[in-house]
Amino acid sequence: MGSSxxxxxxxNADQVAKETGSPWPYNKPAWVFSSRKLPMIDGADIHFSNGDVRKAHEAMKVAAKDKNIWIVGGGDLAGQFYDAGLLDELIIQVGSATLAKGKPLFPRRVLSPTLCLISVQQMGVGMAELRYEVSKSSEHESA
Ligand SMILES: NC(=O)c1ccc[n+]([C@@H]2O[C@H](COP(=O)([O-])OP(=O)(O)OC[C@H]3O[C@@H](n4cnc5c(N)ncnc54)[C@H](OP(=O)(O)O)[C@@H]3O)[C@@H](O)[C@H]2O)c1
Incomplete structure (x- = not known):
């Protein structure tokens, strides 16, 4: 994840702890990208990383073994992995609310057939989850 x-x-450590039982609900190693020195959360297995995502990705692959690597976001950080050809899938959860303004979800120009919709799942009355496969054969275009 990125530093924001x-x-x-x-x-929001207190709120996260109340909801999940721990201020850091992840039990897997995590990489946090920042050019700054950030505070550590007690008990969290966190590696701080700065710069080219390919270097951190090598270490993530070793830690993940045959498991998936989840790029939490934000969108530009996911975009940096996309630029390096390291994104296999986009999992997008859409909430039933609209915002008058905000940050772009994924600030890259990616068109079909690079993105192929592979599943759509309704989550209650308020959410939908879309899964897209990212084809590696098409040219990447950045906007
Ligand atoms: N709903 C969700 O599932 C979800 C998921 C993720 C995020 N979010 C939210 O979406 C917003 C995302 O904010 P954001 O777009 O600002 O994203 P962000 O990715 O969390 O943070 C961006 C910052 O990360 C650092 N960074 C990014 N790439 C880097 C790299 N390669 N090397 C070193 N540092 C790097 C930079 O900050 P510095 O160098 O200044 O530290 C950059 O300004 C947040 O409000 C977050 O809470 C929501």
Missing amino acids: TYEWMVR
Whole structure:
């Protein structure tokens, strides 16, 4: 995850602990990307990383073995993995609310057939989950 996402968790550690039982609900190693020195969360297995995502990805692959690697976000960090050809799938959960403004979900220009919709799942009355496979054969275009 990027530093904004991580800092949200640091700022809201009490709320996260109340909801999940721990200020850091992940029991897997995690990589946090930042150019700054950030506070550590007690008990969390966190590696701080700065710069080219390919270097961190090598270490993530060793830790994950045959398991998936989840890029939490934000969108530009996921985009950096996409630029390096390291994204296999986009999992997008759409909530039943619209925002008048905000950050782009995935600030890259990616068109069909690079993105292939592989599943759509309704989650209660308020959410839907879309899964897209990212084809590696098409050219990447950045916007
Ligand atoms: N709903 C969800 O599932 C979900 C998931 C993720 C995020 N979010 C939310 O979406 C928002 C995302 O914010 P954001 O777009 O600002 O994203 P972010 O990815 O969390 O943070 C962006 C910051 O990460 C650091 N960074 C990114 N790439 C880096 C790299 N290669 N090397 C070193 N540092 C790097 C930079 O900050 P510095 O160098 O200044 O530290 C950059 O400004 C947050 O509000 C977050 O809570 C929601």
